[in-house]
Amino acid sequence: MKIPYPDIVLAMARYDAGDPKRIQHALKVFGFASVIGEREGFPPEMLAALRTAAILHDIGIHNCEKKYGSAAGKYQEKEGPPVARALLAPFGLPEKLTERVCFLIAHHHTYAGIDGPDYQALIEADLLVNLYEDGASPEQTLAAGRKYFRTPTGRALLSAAGGARSGPPFRAQKIAGPVWRDS
Numbered sequence: 074m075k076i077p078y079p080d081i082v083l084a085m086a087r088y089d090a091g092d093p094k095r096i097q098h099a100l101k102v103f104g105f106a107s108v109i110g111e112r113e114g115f116p117p118e119m120l121a122a123l124r125t126a127a128i129l130h131d132i133g134i135h136n137c138e139k140k141y142g143s144a145a146g147k148y149q150e151k152e153g154p155p156v157a158r159a160l161l162a163p164f165g166l167p168e169k170l171t172e173r174v175c176f177l178i179a180h181h182h183t184y185a186g187i188d189g190p191d192y193q194a195l196i197e198a199d200l201l202v203n204l205y206e207d208g209a210s211p212e213q214t215l216a217a218g219r220k221y222f223r224t225p226t227g228r229a230l231l232s233a234a235g236g237a238r239s240g241p242p243f244r245a246q247k248i249a250g251p252v253w254r255d256s
């Protein structure tokens with residue numbers, strides 16, 4: 074089935090209306106996730122789960138702030154899936170896809186137990202954006218790359234576009250450890 078990404082983006086933007094920083098964050102993660110998933114040759118269902126989850130991964134933030142006064146990852150993972158499910162309902166997506174999207178949203182701050190390339194790619198895409206938005210140093214970016222980045226595309230993007238808004242140009246080519254290969 075053709076996934077209506079533009080309409081899902083619009084639903085996310087309307088839900089987060091008045092919070093341009095978060096809307097733009099979600100679109101950046103969507104962009105990086107799409108590049109990683111497509112370039113790594115993810116099959117269509119996996120790519121659909123990744124891209125949809127990327128748009129909605131932080132959708133629980135507002136409820137977290139209201140309920141707990143905190144946007145901590147563990148609260149987001151709890152509050153995100155019900156909102157995502159409600160936003161996705163009008164699009165009539167396959168239940169299996171919605172389930173996987175909600176699982177990814179519920180785990181996107183959990184770096185242990187990564188169970189598939191879509192999960193890995195979402196972690197990498199979110200980190201690519203967060204390291205930059207948080208002004209990570211070259212050292213912090215390289216450390217995150219070594220610890221969390223497994224896909225060749227994610228590593229290449231981190232080398233070119235990750236972290237370090239100031240200071241010397243960052244290059245992360247020295248990332249060691251296994252590279253994710255699913256096929």
Ligand SMILES: [Fe+2]
Nearest residue numbers: 102130131199
């Ligand atoms: Fe995020």
